[in-house]
Structures are given as structure tokens and as C-alpha cells.
Amino acid sequence: MPAQGSRSSQRGSESQKPGKGRGIAGLAAGVCAGMLLLCSGSAGAQESALPSAPGETLSVKRAVELALRNSRELAAAHLRQEAAVRSARVANAEFRPNLYAGSGAGYTNGIPETPGGRAPSLFNMSYTQQVFNGPLKGQVRELEASAEAQGLRAEEVRDAVIVRTVSEYLELAKARHSLALLRAGQKSAERILEVTQARSSEGLELSLEVTRARLEVAKVARRILELEGREDSLAAALRQLTGLSQEARLEVSTEELPAAAEQKGADLLALALENNTELQQAEAERRARELRLKGEARGRWPTLGVVGTYSVLARFNNYDEFFNKFQRHNVNVGVQVEIPLFSARTNTAIALARTNLKEAEVKVEAQRAELGADVKRQAHRTRELEAAREVARLELQLAQEQLAVLQTQFQEGRTGLRNLEKARLEESDRWMEFLDAEFARQQAQLELLKTTGQLARVFQ
Numbered sequence: 532m533p534a535q536g537s538r539s540s541q542r543g544s545e546s547q548k549p550g551k552g553r554g555i556a557g558l559a560a561g562v563c564a565g566m567l568l569l570c571s572g573s574a575g576a577q578e579s580a581l582p583s584a585p586g587e588t589l590s591v592k593r594a595v596e597l598a599l600r601n602s603r604e605l606a607a608a609h610l611r612q613e614a615a616v617r618s619a620r621v622a623n624a625e626f627r628p629n630l631y632a633g634s635g636a637g638y639t640n641g642i643p644e645t646p647g648g649r650a651p652s653l654f655n656m657s658y659t660q661q662v663f664n665g666p667l668k669g670q671v672r673e674l675e676a677s678a679e680a681q682g683l684r685a686e687e688v689r690d691a692v693i694v695r696t697v698s699e700y701l702e703l704a705k706a707r708h709s710l711a712l713l714r715a716g717q718k719s720a721e722r723i724l725e726v727t728q729a730r731s732s733e734g735l736e737l738s739l740e741v742t743r744a745r746l747e748v749a750k751v752a753r754r755i756l757e758l759e760g761r762e763d764s765l766a767a768a769l770r771q772l773t774g775l776s777q778e779a780r781l782e783v784s785t786e787e788l789p790a791a792a793e794q795k796g797a798d799l800l801a802l803a804l805e806n807n808t809e810l811q812q813a814e815a816e817r818r819a820r821e822l823r824l825k826g827e828a829r830g831r832w833p834t835l836g837v838v839g840t841y842s843v844l845a846r847f848n849n850y851d852e853f854f855n856k857f858q859r860h861n862v863n864v865g866v867q868v869e870i871p872l873f874s875a876r877t878n879t880a881i882a883l884a885r886t887n888l889k890e891a892e893v894k895v896e897a898q899r900a901e902l903g904a905d906v907k908r909q910a911h912r913t914r915e916l917e918a919a920r921e922v923a924r925l926e927l928q929l930a931q932e933q934l935a936v937l938q939t940q941f942q943e944g945r946t947g948l949r950n951l952e953k954a955r956l957e958e959s960d961r962w963m964e965f966l967d968a969e970f971a972r973q974q975a976q977l978e979l980l981k982t983t984g985q986l987a988r989v990f991q
Contacts, residue, residue, distance in 0.1 A: 532556070533560075533742065535801045536749045539790050542558060544918070545738065553898070554952045560824060562878055569939075571667050571782070571898055576810065576813050576947060577984050580886070582990040587773075589700075589781065589783055589784070590784050590786065591615065591700050591701075591783075591784075591786050591990075592990055593800040594696050594697075594769065594772075594773050595693050595696050595697065596989045597649070597772075597773035597774055597775070597885045598692055598693070598695075598696040598772040598773050598774075599689060599692060599939060599945060600774070600843070601695070601772065601829045602688075602692045602772075602775060603775035604688050604691075604692065605685065606829055607691055608684060608688040608689075609685050611684070611716045612678065612681045612682045612684070612685045612778065614682075615677055615678035615679045615681040615682075615944065616625065616657055618674055618678070619671060619674035619675045619678050620678075622670055622671045622674050622835075623671045623960050625659075625660075625661045625664070625667060626661045626662075626664075626667075626668070627660065628940050629654065629658065629659045629660060630657070630705070631657045631658075631659075632655070632656045633654070633655050633656075633657075634652075634653060634654045635651070635652075635653075636651075636845070636908045637651050637848075638719070639651060639848045639849060639851075639861045642853050642855075643848040643849060643850055643853070649840075650840075650842065650844065650850075651763075651844075651848050652842035652843055652845075653843045653844070653845050654842070654843040655840065655841065655842040655843070655865065656840065656841040656842075657838075657839065657841075658837070658839035658840075658864075659818050659836065659837070659842050660836060660837045660838045660908065660943035661834070661835075662714055662835040662836055662837060662866075663833075663834060663835040664834045664835075664836070664955055665825075665826050665827070665828070665829020665832055665834070666826050666827055666829065666830045666867045666877075667826070668826050668829070669822055669823050669824070669825055669826010669827055669829065670882075671820050672819075672823075672825075672826065673819045673820070673821035673826070674717060676807055676815055676816075676819030676821075676822055677739050677815070677816070677819050679815045679818075680812050680815035680819065683808050683812045683815060684808075684812060684890070685807045687809065688807065689987060690981050690986045690987065692772075693981075693986050693987065693990055694977050694978070694981055694986070695772065696697050696769070696772050697977055697990070698774070699765055699768050699769045699772060699789075700769060700783055701970055701973055701974075702761075702970060703762065703765040703766060703769055703783055704783045705779075705966050705967075705969075705970045706758055706761050706762040706765060707762060707783070707968055708962075709837070709963055709966055710755065710758050710960075712962045712963060713751055713754055713758065713959065713961045713963075715955075716751055716959035717748070717751045717755065717958075719952040719953075719955045719959070720747045720748045720751050720952075720956060720957060721748055722948065722949075722952045723744050723747065723949050723952045723953065723956075724741070724744040724745060724747075724748055726947070726948055726949045727740050727741050727743075727949065727951075728741055728744075738780065749958075749983065751869075766781050769781060772853065774919065775852070778917065786978065788901070788973050788976050788980075788989075789853050799906050799910055800903055800907075801980070802983040802985065803902050803905075803906045803982055803983045803984065804899065805984065806968065806983060806984020807902055807982060807983065807984050808984065809898060809902070810895070810898050810899065813891070813898045814893050816891050816894070817888070817891040817892055817894070817895050819891075820884065820887045820888040820890075821888055821891075822893040823888075824881070824884035824887075824888050825879045825887055826884075826907055827880040827883075827884045829872065829875075830871065830877035830880065831874075831877055831880070832871075833868055833869060833871070834868070834869045835866060835867070835868055836866065836867045836868055837859050837867075838863075838864075838865060838866070838867050839862075839863065839864040839865070840861075840862070840863045840864075841860075841861065841863075842860075842861045843859060843861075844857070844858070844861065845859075845861055859889070860865065865975055899990075902982070905982055906979075909975065909978055909979045909982055910979060913972065913975045913976055913979055914977050916968065916971050916972040916975050917972055919968050919971070920968040920969055920971075920972045921970070922963070922968075923964045923965040923967075923968040923969075924960070924968075926961050926965075927958070927961040927965045928963060929961075929963070930954070930957050930958040930960075930961040931958055931961075933954055933957070934951075934954040934955060934957075934958050937950060937951050937954045937961055938951060943958050959977055
């Protein structure tokens, strides 16, 4: 880590000449690679094992993998998808062979019949299968398309889990690096306070300057406490997401998000129109409504089904008293055709299905327009934050160069320790601003990856 190393070298040996160990060129290359962390270790060697012991490093891809495996929200979404698929299969069962068997006995006085209109029997079997039934087939296809939409909702939940995990990971890395900077800055603020108090006791400084120095120390201490609390919260949240032990030390590695979203606006829009899960859900719902309308329109056509019965009858039901001939074993096989001459339900169902389809079509068009606007806005926001990050990087570089100059002047006796420590505090502030700018840029890039449907592919 060139920039962090140069910072340590300055504080460890103030006799160093400006430019040596500072590595301005190294800083430019380092900050372009992403946030620099104090946490170290190789993520690649640990990706095949579950991190649990202190010192092990968790890579961002490994964190995403564990979060997807551990997410109850994603598990529930997959169960809802499975339930939707099975609901479609239940509706489609009418078009497959259905064979039922039954048995029973009952007393009859008069013409033998059951409440259902069938003749009472000792044993019976019935077979049913729909061959052509337009409205029912339309319902089946609608349910199948709805199951597809439910699968897309599961993908949306998956993307949300990825975004949350990566965000927690990146912010934890930022918080730990910021804490390291603040703790180093705290030492500088304390040294400034010591020098100011000494000068005040000699009558060279007003008590106002001592109060100002104490205020700076208190501010740094407050920011450290705030960041320590935030670090604990982020680490606990990341452990919960990934299913890791709450007692283990969680180490994160220095990583940069893939540059998959860095494409031209037209390419990003094409990717979003092809891969965005919300748009795909809307289109799946539109297909489901369209299939339902086609099915309901076929309600004006005849329906065709295959039916069959087999029954074993008993004489004690008085069949031979009411029929010319008694036959114990009876088989009936054939087709059942229903021709709709007039059906008020069919016309009403068609009108309802047509209205639902129009609503789904409007939703798809609105989703497309909104998606185009979102992609343009997010792409522009990403470019803005990249520009802000570059400004923060240059400000950090400038602060480091100024610190190098003051270090040389201090070694030559041309400036005091307080000015040098103030420059170090200024450098720490610029580091914090750079880390904030880098995190904001990565957050915007994550959202753009999600909108364009590249998130899962990037973090596979």
C-alpha cells in the first residue's frame, strides 16, 4: 500500500527527505485501485473454506456467496416460486389421466341411486381427462407465466441480498481504514495540544489557542467513538448476513468492484432492457394476462373430455326389480362434448381478461420508460461521483505534498512541530474525504449494476 506506507515512514522518521517514501506516483496508482485498508491477507487462499478464526480474510465474492446461501429471504422467495410452479401443475392435472376407485354399501328402497345420481355399487372406478378446454387451458398457462414471474421476483431478492452484503462489506472496510486514520490523527492533535500548552505557560500563546487545541482533540475522540460503534454494527450485520460466528474476528480484504457498468449509455440501456428483473416481471405478467385472454376467448368453442366408469353392482339394491336385466360388472367408456350455445360467463370473463391485459401492457410501457430514465440518471450520477473521487484524490495528493514540504522545513528548523502536526491532521481529513468519495462511487456503481441486470454475473 504505497500511500499508507509513505504516511508511516513520515511519522516514523522525520529526517527523511521530501519525496522519499512518499511515493506520489504510487499514491495515484493505489487510490485508483480503490479504498486502501489496514486489514491485510490473501482472500484467494480462503475462498474454499468458511472463515471463522481470527486473521482469516473474507473476500467480497466469498461474502456474497455465503450471504446467498444463508439468506432466509431468498429461501422464502424460492419457496414461493416452487409453490407457484406446483399450483400450475395442479391446474394442469385436469389434462392428464385421472383414475379414481371407490367402494361402499347402502340400503335402497325404490329405484337404486346415490345422491350424486350414480347407481350404488360395491366397487367402482372412474377415469377422467380433459382433451380440449379453452378457458381451463388459459388458466393453466396464466399460472405457468405467473410462476415465471415469481422466479424473477426471487432473482430480485437475490440482487437485494448482494447489494446489501457488498455495501456492508465496503462500508466496514471504509470504517476500519477511517478509524486507523483518526487514531493517528488523535496523536497529532494531542501533540499540538502539548505544544500549545507549553507555549501558553511561557506566555507565547493565548489561552484561547489551548481551548481550540483541546476542542480539536475532543472532536477527534468523538469521531473515533462514533466510528467504533459503526464498525461494530457493520461487522455484526455482515456476520449475520454471511452466517459467520459472532465471536470470530472479521477481516475484510482490499478489493475494487468490477468495472462491468463502465459502458456507454446506449449499451447500458440495452442491457437494462434485456436483463432488468423488474421489467422482466412486468413482461411475464403481461404474457400471463394475454394467455388468460386467449383461453377465455376459446370458451366459445366446444370442450372435449374422455370419461370412463367401471362398477360392481349387488342384487340387494333391487336392480332386478326395476330393470329388465341385472348385470354385476358394468363398463362405460366414451367422450364428453359440451357445446356452449349461450354462456353469460364467457362474455364477462373475456371482457375482464381484456381489461387486465390492457393494464399489464400499460405497466410494461411505464416500466420501460422509467427504466430508461433510471439508467440515464444512475449512469450520470456514477460519472459525477467518479469526478468527485478524482477531486478528493488530488486534494489528498496535494495535502501529502504539502506535508512533505513542511517535514523538510521542520528538519531544517524553519517551521514548528505544531505546523507539521496540523499538516498531518489536514492529510488525515483529506484521506477521510477520499474514502467517503470512493464509497459513494462504489454505491452508485452497485445500483447501476443492479439496474442493468449485471449484479449476479459480476459476483458469481
